[in-house]
Amino acid sequence: DTAVSQTPKYLVTQMGNDKSIKCEQNLGHDTMYWYKQDSKKFLKIMFSYNNKELIINETVPNRFSPKSPDKAHLNLHINSLELGDSAVYFCASRIGQQETQYFGPGTRLLVL
Amino acid sequence: EDQVTQSPEALRLQEGESSSLNCSYTVSGLRGLFWYRQDPGKGPEFLFTLYSAGEEKEKERLKATLTKKESFLHITAPKPEDSATYLCAVVGSSNTGKLIFGQGTTLQVKP
Numbered sequence: 001d002t003a004v005s006q007t008p009k010y011l012v013t014q015m016g017n018d019k020s021i022k023c024e025q026n027l028g029h030d031t032m033y034w035y036k037q038d039s040k041k042f043l044k045i046m047f048s049y050n051n052k053e054l055i056i057n058e059t060v061p062n063r064f065s066p067k068s069p070d071k072a073h074l075n076l077h078i079n080s081l082e083l084g085d086s087a088v089y090f091c092a093s094r095i096g097q098q099e100t101q102y103f104g105p106g107t108r109l110l111v112l
Numbered sequence: 113e114d115q116v117t118q119s120p121e122a123l124r125l126q127e128g129e130s131s132s133l134n135c136s137y138t139v140s141g142l143r144g145l146f147w148y149r150q151d152p153g154k155g156p157e158f159l160f161t162l163y164s165a166g167e168e169k170e171k172e173r174l175k176a177t178l179t180k181k182e183s184f185l186h187i188t189a190p191k192p193e194d195s196a197t198y199l200c201a202v203v204g205s206s207n208t209g210k211l212i213f214g215q216g217t218t219l220q221v222k223p
Contacts, residue, residue, distance in 0.1 A: 042213065043201075045211065048209060090156070092211075094209070099208075100144070100158060100161050101211055106153075
């Protein structure tokens with residue numbers, strides 16, 4: 001029944017490692033997002049894909065590379081992890097011209 | 113630049129004590145103002161979308177209102193289970209599809 005799901009839920013890793021986070025939505029939406037929530041709980045958009053095409057790319061280090069194999073999936077690969085990458089990463093989705101976005105449960109990333 | 117400011121940052125209420133959360137915004141061509149609820153360790157849960165000044169929406173003890181400069185989330189006779197962080201966000205015509213969030217208001221309702 002899960003609408004927007006993410007894996008893994010928790011990710012603990014060492015500096016310099018490469019890791020991936022996966023997102024899947026079963027809502028039939030055509031636009032998907034990655035947001036980052038910092039320690040002060042401030043949510044900020046990172047990327048957006050519409051039907052597998054990148055449409056929003058905020059000022060994010062190029063160590064972050066999103067990929068959308070199809071419109072139901074959006075992955076986030078992070079190279080050479082840094083301490084400052086520690087945060088909660090949320091996936092979200094919406095459909096068509098509707099602006100309302102629905103969020104996943106989040107992936108808590110801790111870089112040691 | 114589109115901007116959202118929420119106040120207060122934190123709010124403590126006694127059960128049954130009604131209050132309001134404020135969301136002030138500046139946006140070029142409002143396409144929607146959104147309220148979300150976020151529980152600790154979980155993702156934001158959608159509550160309301162408001163599109164134009166004067167619009168109001170209700171859900172159980174929550175009522176959201178919208179003016180040209182701000183939105184209020186009124187909580188009537190809150191219960192402890194209403195404790196959460198409430199997030200406000202806007203989408204403007206110059207940033208279609210991009211939610212711009214405020215910093216949130218953390219509400220604690222004591223029994």
